Amino acid sequence: MPYLEMRGITKIFPGVVANDRVTLTVEQGEIHALVGENGAGKTTLMRILYGMYRPDAGEIFLRGRRVEIPNPQAAIALGIGMVHQHFQLVPSLTVAENVELGRESRRFFLVDREQAIARVGALARRFGLAVDPTARVADLSVGVQQRVEILKLLYREADLLILDEPTAVLTPQETQELFQVLRRLRDEGRTLLFITHKLGEVLALSDRVTVLRRGRVTGVLETDRTNEEELARLMVGREVKVARRLQAASLGEPALRVEGLVVRDERGLTAVNNLSFTVHRGEIVGIAGVEGNGQRELLEALAGIRPLVQGRIWLDGREIHHLPVRMRREAGLGLIPEDRTQEGLNLLASIEENLAAVHYYRPPLSQRGLLHPAAISGFARKLISLFDIRVTSPTAPAAVLSGGNQQRVVVARELAADPSLLIAAHPARGLDVGATQAVRRELLRLRDRGLGVLLISADLDEILALADRILVLFRGQVVGEVPAEQATQEMLGLMMAGHRPETLQADQEAR
Ligand SMILES: Nc1ncnc2c1ncn2[C@@H]1O[C@H](COP(=O)(O)OP(=O)(O)O)[C@@H](O)[C@H]1O
Ligand SMILES: [Mg+2]
Missing domain, CATH: 3.40.50.300 (P-loop containing nucleotide triphosphate hydrolases)
Structure with a gap:
């Protein structure tokens, strides 16, 4: 019974x-x-x-x-x-x-x-x-x-x-x-x-x-x-292909290189502390860590919306740390921000305008400084169908979209810009299973096409499903780096609490 x-x-x-x-x-x-x-x-x-x-x-x-x-x-x-x-x-x-x-x-x-x-x-x-x-x-x-x-x-x-x-x-x-x-x-x-x-x-x-x-x-x-x-x-209610990293694609040139990065938070405290790492084309590097360990400040510094106290950033071999946001984007930096409704989208603007936002000042969407409405809607329609964004009308404000579809708009727009490096912060946060897997599959597909991806996520399942290499961030520093094949939930969890991988191994041997 x-x-x-x-x-x-x-x-x-x-x-x-x-x-x-x-x-x-x-x-x-x-x-x-x-x-x-x-x-x-x-x-x-x-x-x-x-x-x-x-x-x-x-x-x-x-x-x-x-x-x-x-x-x-x-x-x-x-x-x-x-x-x-x-x-x-x-x-x-x-x-x-x-x-x-x-x-x-x-x-x-x-x-x-x-x-x-x-x-x-x-x-x-x-x-x-x-x-x-x-x-x-x-x-x-x-x-x-x-x-x-x-x-x-x-x-x-x-x-x-x-x-x-x-x-x-x-x-x-x-x-x-x-x-x-x-x-x-x-x-x-x-x-x-x-x-x-x-x-x-x-x-x-x-x-x-x-x-x-x-x-x-x-x-x-x-x-x-x-x-x-x-x-x-x-x-x-339908087939969902679960996105999973198979094997590493072939590594290309460094897409992003960061050296000695020091960034402060709002209170003037050191949030990112002498950070150095490289993301190659054709790889996804996951930044794991409990939230509040410098992830946000790192992302903002890379995007150009937070000043560096120290350090240098290269994109495709070119120094970009002195460039403003828009020029970094033109240089090939794509960004799926943490809070897509605040930073990723203009909710009052139409879906079309949001999709065109990073592209509008370039041909064919504008010619000699004039916007080309027909080209913009054509461009938007293509992305809507490619990314399966559920909209009643492309001219409706972005605010009417569900969370999952808003995220797809951001992802579609960023990917259409054909960046050489994409920074994705919590890309599946708040999405349902179907949308989560769609976004993950897309990231893997891009990696295989030779894009570099920096994935910032507090979700270990996500990091383990996608990343080729995992850096664990603790108090603004990398406590350890693990290739995906060797990573386990437990090991990453301990590192997220500040344990270094060397000491983890020593602990295990002592037992
Ligand atoms: N107190 C309520 N009054 C009206 N609708 C509700 C209430 N609680 C839940 N619902 C609706 O019932 C449905 C199921 O909700 P819920 O049980 O909270 O789902 P879940 O916990 O699986 O997310 C949803 O459509 C939700 O909007
Ligand atoms: Mg519930």
Whole structure:
């Protein structure tokens, strides 16, 4: 008998069927992944299970017994707990106080604090959750706050723990730690429902998977017997070729060379500290690192929007560090910026104008300083079809496009400029599976055609899927360089926390 069965759950919101006769079966002691693209209905289904929404139809069975879950208190009484996407902690209180709170809310101020601290500490140790019960929540990192949320559920003796996109707010290192905690909980007999839209996480963590698309179940799979392609197809509803680096293309001349780069941040602190590296034509160099370790300042310095304190930059052998932005672009620098809505696009301008933005001052789009509207629309139409950008009209403002399509506009425009070096910062951030793979395939295709790509990303799956060589940035410096074939998630994660590869190896040998 399964631990949990949700049968024929339907939930209708005005104008949308969020869950359409969904059936979900979860076995005792498994990690069950619930995957689907944004809007697929994952959160709605879990809120129904946690008593936050009432379904319009359907039934819920726990250990074979039909249950009503009219509110979260009822869910908690049944042993169901949920960690929400937005944490529900009181920042001014300690960990122990937060854990006790709610459970004993009325008697809270009568609770013996010493005892509470001891109890919470013991629980944390038992499940391998490194948390100091006396710490104030406001002083904790996001990853640790999440552990406090998990601790709250364990304290209330939850048997089934629901986690809604728990890794969205975590660094790769914190994600690995969370996975260890979740595996430990499973091994202790708890049951976990883990929501994500990242396929790598599904494969790394879960025992079984239920896939949702547009409110309907499109697949129930054993993780061991599936793969990224199949999951992506079930999520998106059509074949998705997963972009993967095969072998390195032949290396060409250096496209970008950087020597002794020093860049400061807004506060005048050194953000990039004596950085040197080269990107050849025909290779993708990945810059991995936890965000805030100098990536943004590096990108801005390369693009010419942030001054260098020191150092030199060559593009195709030509010094460009003294050139303004536009001349760097003309020299062959392409840029897919981090925040495409702020830096990448003019949302009020039309899609056509955005596509033509880097090209407009050159023939054939303009002749002797005059813009040529017909040439601009022809140019835009070509890119729209080439990059499969979904638009109702090319003259509509870019603001009407979905995030994925806005990203395609930026990518299309940058690639059409035929750069010799493309800097891509988090190119797939915020994109759905289909658009992500399209952008990745395009980057690989360009690499094979002899373009140099500098890929800046905090997503290790992305770096591992694309980069030929990986540089790990920590506090503005490269702590290590690894060829893609030798790189593993764990090794990169440790380097992202500042460990040097030499010491990693020594550690391993010592063991
Ligand atoms: N409270 C709500 N009111 C109206 N529509 C909602 C509400 N919650 C979710 N929806 C809609 O239901 C659909 C499923 O949403 P959701 O369950 O949040 O998906 P997911 O978690 O898979 O991204 C979406 O179209 C969303 O806009
Ligand atoms: Mg959701």
